[in-house]
Amino acid sequence: MSEHTHRPVPVLEAVAGIVPPRVVSNEDLPAHWDTNDVWVRRRTGIGTRHWVDEGTSTGDLALAAAEAVLAKSPAGDVDAVVVATSTPDHPMPGMAPVLATRLGLGGVAAFDVSAVCTGFVYGLATASGMITAGIARRVLLVAADVYSTLISPDDRGAGVVFGDGAGAVVLRAGESGEAGEVLGFDLGSDGAGHDLITVPGGGARGRAEPGRYGPADCHFRMSGREVFQHAVTRMTESSLAALKNVGWTTSEIDRVVAHQANARILSLVGQRLSISDDKVLGNISRVGNTGAASIPLALADAVARDEIHAGEKVLLTAFGGGFTWGSATLVWPEIV
Structure with missing residues (x-):
């Protein structure tokens, strides 16, 4: 690369988060888990979590988070969509192409990242690399999981810890030194x-x-x-x-x-x-x-x-x- 070539830098321009409306307090946890609010808070620090209702999937939460962040983002075309999840709607295909279509984004690049709870950071690195390499100017990154659908009804240890939700950010190509870099x-x-x-x-x-x-x-x-x-x-x-x-x-x-x-x-x-x-x-x-x-x-x-x-x-x-x-x-x- 020539020393005169301008290299864009990734800049965060918007963030949004979504949780399903159903709130599950420690008192609402299944009786057969034999637990209580004090026990859960002492071991995890958790008082409430949100679980999806029947009929709501990871993709639905991802869509809600994506719409929320795009509504907060300055006008401009998104030319790549990255989804980080370990609870996809289907083993195949990935969620990102479906999400892009549901958002009306046409034929943009779209793919999933699977790194479990590190997925957002890996996705952020991936989206940043696409911008730095000049592959994309604006990238929508969505991280979403619905662990309540994946945990055994008899697994108290994991059951008290996990909730459902989705978060999203938009990255854009910017200048070195900008706030948000x-x-x-x-x-x-x-x-x-x-x-x-x-x-x-x-x-x-x-x-x-x-x-x-x-x-x-x-x-x-x-x-x-x-x-x-x-x-x-x-x-x-x-x-x-x-x-x-x-x-x-x-x-x-x-x-x-x-x-x-x-x-x-x-x-x-x-x-x-x-x-x-x-x-x-x-x-x-x-x-x-x-x-x-x-x-x-x-x-x-x-x-x-x-x-x-x-x-x-x-x-x-x-x-x-x-x-x-x-x-x-x-x-x-x-x-x-």
Whole structure:
């Protein structure tokens, strides 16, 4: 590339979040789970979560979030759609082409990203790369999950944690130094932990080995205690790597928005980064763990509550099944 060639940079211009209307408090959880509000709050920090009603799918929430963010976004054509999810409407095809058509976006590039709870950060990196490479000028990124449809009715451990939701952002090509510029990333994975957050059945492995999996294997499974320490360690290390990539120190960070996995995980990550609790934003107490949607939902919530402001240095970090993890740095834009 010639030194005179202009390279666009990805700039965040809008964010929105959607949760289904049905609120499920800790008192509303199934009686056979033998739990109560104090027990759930002490272990997870969650008081309520939102679950979809029958007939509502991940794609429906993704559409609502996409429409909301496009309504907030300045006029302009979206020429790529990226969807991050691990609860797609169908194993095939991906959700993004269907979403693009439902939005009336015609023949734009559209595809899915599957990185479980790290999906939004991976999707953000993908969308940013498309802009930097000149492939797209404006990208719609939607992260959506409906774990309530994937969890076994008998799985109290996962059932109390997960909620449903969708979040969306629009990125555009901009100029270096603009507020909203997405500056850098750190991404990683370790497949040795693949079986600690998984849906073992329902895929090609099961079809290749008939009889290996039963109906129960099509439900989500997570080894919570083992995952806990991995999540804290990986998000901390990834955050430090992402900060190093852009020359920031932890003391310079104004806001941290981490994947809303568990309140205790969020607190420990903040402590290990030496970042005070008032800088760590989140909404897990109200919406639970919403998978890939958790970071954009938390960002949209922070905007609505006036907890994040233009010019602030923001760190995003996540950990999910795979294992996957990732962090991103950006300067927050002026968003109404």
